[in-house]
Amino acid sequence: MRLDKLLANTGFGSRKDVKGLLKKKQVTVNDLVQKDGSVHVDPAKDIIIVNGKSVQYQKYLYIMLHKPQGCISATVDDKERTVVDLLSESHQHFNPFPVGRLDKDTEGLLLLTNDGELAHQLTSPKKKIKKTYAARVSGLVTDEDIVLFKRGIVLEDGYKTKPAELIILQAGDISEIELTITEGKYHQVKRMFEAVGKKVTYLKRLSMGELQLDGTLIKGEYRELTEEELSYCLSLKKEKS
Numbered sequence: 001m002r003l004d005k006l007l008a009n010t011g012f013g014s015r016k017d018v019k020g021l022l023k024k025k026q027v028t029v030n031d032l033v034q035k036d037g038s039v040h041v042d043p044a045k046d047i048i049i050v051n052g053k054s055v056q057y058q059k060y061l062y063i064m065l066h067k068p069q070g071c072i073s074a075t076v077d078d079k080e081r082t083v084v085d086l087l088s089e090s091h092q093h094f095n096p097f098p099v100g101r102l103d104k105d106t107e108g109l110l111l112l113t114n115d116g117e118l119a120h121q122l123t124s125p126k127k128k129i130k131k132t133y134a135a136r137v138s139g140l141v142t143d144e145d146i147v148l149f150k151r152g153i154v155l156e157d158g159y160k161t162k163p164a165e166l167i168i169l170q171a172g173d174i175s176e177i178e179l180t181i182t183e184g185k186y187h188q189v190k191r192m193f194e195a196v197g198k199k200v201t202y203l204k205r206l207s208m209g210e211l212q213l214d215g216t217l218i219k220g221e222y223r224e225l226t227e228e229e230l231s232y233c234l235s236l237k238k239e240k241s
C-alpha cells in the first residue's frame with residue numbers, strides 16, 4: 001500500500017500532515033529516508049519509522065459505540081448525521097461501517113468495523129447471534145406476550161419471528177421490558193410490539209452476542225474493543241472456516 005496512506009491510517013494525521021512529515025525527512029523505510037508518499041510499502045515486512053517511532057500497521061478496526069438518538073446507522077449521508085461522523089478522523093481513515101442497523105431513535109451498543117467477514121458473521125441469520133434490547137412500551141405488557149413472543153409472532157407483513165425472550169421489568173400503562181431476539185429484521189422490536197397492540201417509545205440495545213454495552217461510555221462515546229471482546233469476535237470468524 002502507499003506509504004502516505006499507511007501513515008494516515010496509522011494515526012499520523014491527514015494526508016497533508018503526512019506530506020509534511022515526509023518533506024521534513026522524518027520518515028524512514030528500512031533505514032532510508034523516504035520523502036515520496038506514493039511509494040508502495042509492505043507493512044508486514046518493511047520497517048517504517050516516524051520520528052524514531054516504529055509504525056505498527058493495523059488492518060482492522062473494531063469499535064464499540066454508545067449510539068445516541070438522532071444519528072443514522074450509515075457511513076455517509078447528505079442530510080443526516082451518521083454514526084461514522086461521531087468518530088475521529090484517525091478512526092474514520094479505516095473506513096469503518098456499522099455492523100447491522102439501529103434506528104435513528106434507537107440508542108445503545110453499535111459495533112463499527114472495516115472487517116467485512118466479522119460483520120457478516122455477526123449479522124448472518126444462520127449464526128443466531130442474540131441481541132438484547134431494553135425498551136419502554138406504551139401499554140400493559142403481559143405474561144401472554146411472553147408466551148406469544150416465545151412462540152414467534154406474525155408481523156404485519158406475514159413474517160413469523162423466531163422465538164424471542166421477553167422479560168417484564170415493570171408492567172403498567174407504560175411498561176419496561178428487556179427483549180432478546182436472534183434476528184435483525186427491519187424495525188423488528190417495534191414491529192413485534194405493534195403486532196400485540198403496543199408501541200415502543202424508547203429503545204436501547206444492551207448487547208450483541210457476548211459484547212455488552214460498556215456502561216462507562218456516555219452517549220456518543222466509543223472505544224476500541226478490549227482483547228477479550230476482540231477474541232470473541234475473532235472466534236466467530238474462526239468458527240466459519
Ligand code: URA
Pocket residue numbers: 101102103104106186187188189190191203
Ligand atoms: N428493532 C427496532 O425496532 N429498532 C432497532 O433500532 C433495533 C431493533
